[in-house]
Amino acid sequence: xxxxxxxxxxxxxxxxxxxxxxxxxxxxxxxxxxxxxxxxxxxxxxxxxxxxxxxxxxxxxxxxxxxxxxxxxxxxxxxxxxxxxxxxxxxxxxxxxxxxxxxxxxxxxxxxxxxxxxxxxxxxxxxxxxxxxxxxxxxxxxxxxxxxxxx
Amino acid sequence: xxxxxxxxxxxxxxxxxxxxxxxxxxxxxxxxxxxxxxxxxxxxxxxxxxxxxxxxxxxxxxxxxxxxxxxxxxxxxxxxxxxxxxxxxxxxxxxxxxxxxxxxxxxxxxxxxxxxxxxxxxxxxxxxxxxxxxxxxxxxxxxxxxxxxxx
DNA sequence: AGATATTATTTGATATATCAAACATTATTA
DNA sequence: TAATAATGTTTGATATATCAAATAATATCT
Numbered sequence: 001x002x003x004x005x006x007x008x009x010x011x012x013x014x015x016x017x018x019x020x021x022x023x024x025x026x027x028x029x030x031x032x033x034x035x036x037x038x039x040x041x042x043x044x045x046x047x048x049x050x051x052x053x054x055x056x057x058x059x060x061x062x063x064x065x066x067x068x069x070x071x072x073x074x075x076x077x078x079x080x081x082x083x084x085x086x087x088x089x090x091x092x093x094x095x096x097x098x099x100x101x102x103x104x105x106x107x108x109x110x111x112x113x114x115x116x117x118x119x120x121x122x123x124x125x126x127x128x129x130x131x132x133x134x135x136x137x138x139x140x141x142x143x144x145x146x147x148x149x150x151x
Numbered sequence: 152x153x154x155x156x157x158x159x160x161x162x163x164x165x166x167x168x169x170x171x172x173x174x175x176x177x178x179x180x181x182x183x184x185x186x187x188x189x190x191x192x193x194x195x196x197x198x199x200x201x202x203x204x205x206x207x208x209x210x211x212x213x214x215x216x217x218x219x220x221x222x223x224x225x226x227x228x229x230x231x232x233x234x235x236x237x238x239x240x241x242x243x244x245x246x247x248x249x250x251x252x253x254x255x256x257x258x259x260x261x262x263x264x265x266x267x268x269x270x271x272x273x274x275x276x277x278x279x280x281x282x283x284x285x286x287x288x289x290x291x292x293x294x295x296x297x298x299x300x301x302x
Numbered sequence: 303a304g305a306t307a308t309t310a311t312t313t314g315a316t317a318t319a320t321c322a323a324a325c326a327t328t329a330t331t332a
Numbered sequence: 333t334a335a336t337a338a339t340g341t342t343t344g345a346t347a348t349a350t351c352a353a354a355t356a357a358t359a360t361c362t
Contacts, residue, residue, distance in 0.1 A: 013271055014286065015176050016197070016216075021290045022169050023217050023349095024297035029166065030350090041317065046167070059340060065167075066174050071319055073342055078317075095327045095340040120164050126292050134282075135165065135289045139172045141277050146175035174319095181320090192347065210310060222349055224312055229347075246310040246357045 014142065029119045036111045043067075044079055045112050051099055052109055057090065058097045084108060165293065180270045187262045194218075195230055196263050199252065202236070203260055208247045209238070235259060 029042045037045070043065070050064055062072035076099060079085040084105035090096035101109070124132065180193045188196070194216070201215055213223035227250060230236040235256035241247035252260070275283065 013267075014274060014283075015173070015180065015193075015271075017287055017290050018169060018173050018176070020217055021294045021297075022166070022173055024294045025166050025169070026349095028297040042166075043318070057340080066171055067318085068320060069341065070321085070343080071317095074318075090340095093328070093340085097341070116164075120166075123165060123293050123296050125296055127289065131285075131289050131292075132165075134285050136168055138278065138282050138286045139168050141282075142274050143172045143175045145274050145276055146172075146179040177319095194348070208310080218348085219350060220311065221313080221351085222347095225348075241310095244310085244358070248311070 025119075025123055028122060029116075032115050032119055032122075033112065036115055037108055039082070040084075040108065040112075043075060044084070045116065047075060047079070048084055048101065048105060048109055049112065049116065051085070051101055052106070056099075058087070058099055061099060079105075176270075176274055179273060180267075183266050183270055183273075184263065187266055188259055190233070191235075191259065191263075194226060195235070196267070198226060198230070199235055199256060199260055200263065200267065202250055202252055203257070207250075208241065209250055210247075212250060230256075 026042055029045075033040060033042060033045055040048075047061065047065055047067075051061060054061070054064065056064070058072055058076060059069050062069050067075065076085060076087060080087060083102055086100045086102055087097050088100075090098055127135070177193055180196075184191060184193060184196055191199075198212065198216055198218075202212055205212070205215065207215070209223055209227060210220050213220050218226065227236060227238060231238060234253055237251045237253055238248050239251070241249055278286070
């Protein structure tokens with residue numbers, strides 16, 4: 001890589017570069033996940049693992065994984081159909097839905113955990129700890145910049 | 152940010168962090184683009200601008216914007232419906248389709264150019280040149296790591 | 303040349319993203 | 333308390349992602 005880079009062509013914007021990375025990562029992840037659990041998507045796998053850790057309502061989970069509530073409704077429905085999740089109306093507030101993982105869902109998580117770990121290791125194996133911290137810091141800056149006009 | 156970060160929870164993976172950033176960026180971009188050109192998506196805007204610079208076939212453009220060929224077929228069709236693009240079968244190889252921008256499409260590009268520039272500036276305004284280079288370098292490393300098993 | 307392989311694109315099926323509107327429930331206010 | 337506002341979720345409509353299979357055109361091989 002040269003010292004002076006040109007960031008002024010459409011194919012050199014951050015959006016472009018980040019998109020390239022995330023698509024490559026998703027492809028790798030989906031590939032490895034499908035080897036142990038066919039028929040689960042990367043999104044569903046992440047959601048399953050997050051729900052296991054956090055006992056929250058549907059929209060709280062949606063916020064955690066950056067999903068629109070409408071998307072969340074549909075993803076949860078698909079995961080119920082596959083017997084990974086259960087959903088019941090909250091007793092104290094009937095607008096809310098609580099999501100639980102089924103026994104089968106927990107078995108799936110057992111299979112997924114090492115794969116998720118492996119995916120991360122593969123993707124990051126050539127990065128130093130310093131670079132990893134830089135990455136998080138820079139991404140966080142960009143995220144904050146983008147959120148200014150929104151709330 | 153503390154010196155020692157914990158990268159072992161699902162919500163601290165790169166996939167997760169990158170996803171957060173790209174979604175914030177997309178939201179900002181879509182918001183600003185919609186102010187000048189209603190009814191165009193971020194993807195369509197990028198594709199329009201890339202086609203203007205590169206006179207290529209549909210699948211070559213798809214590769215440039217990291218789109219699946221199937222997605223590309225559909226996006227191009229929508230952009231033809233909106234009178235941004237024209238498509239004709241290549242004379243020398245009738246399997247190929249050449250994509251051209253209409254006059255109307257070029258007018259749209261005129262409106263989009265400053266917005267795209269502004270989006271980039273907003274997203275990156277707190278980043279130093281050094282950080283920008285670090286970001287590209289790190290993202291590129293991750294992308295390469297993810298591509299190893301694929302071809 | 304004729305059979306076969308490869309390439310470029312399309313179509314079908316399903317998952318996800320996003321906005322707007324609908325809906326039921328709960329909270330607030332006049 | 334009745335009317336209104338706010339909240340949590342769902343549904344509808346449309347755009348995009350992804351895989352597999354289909355299709356048409358071209359290239360290669362015997």
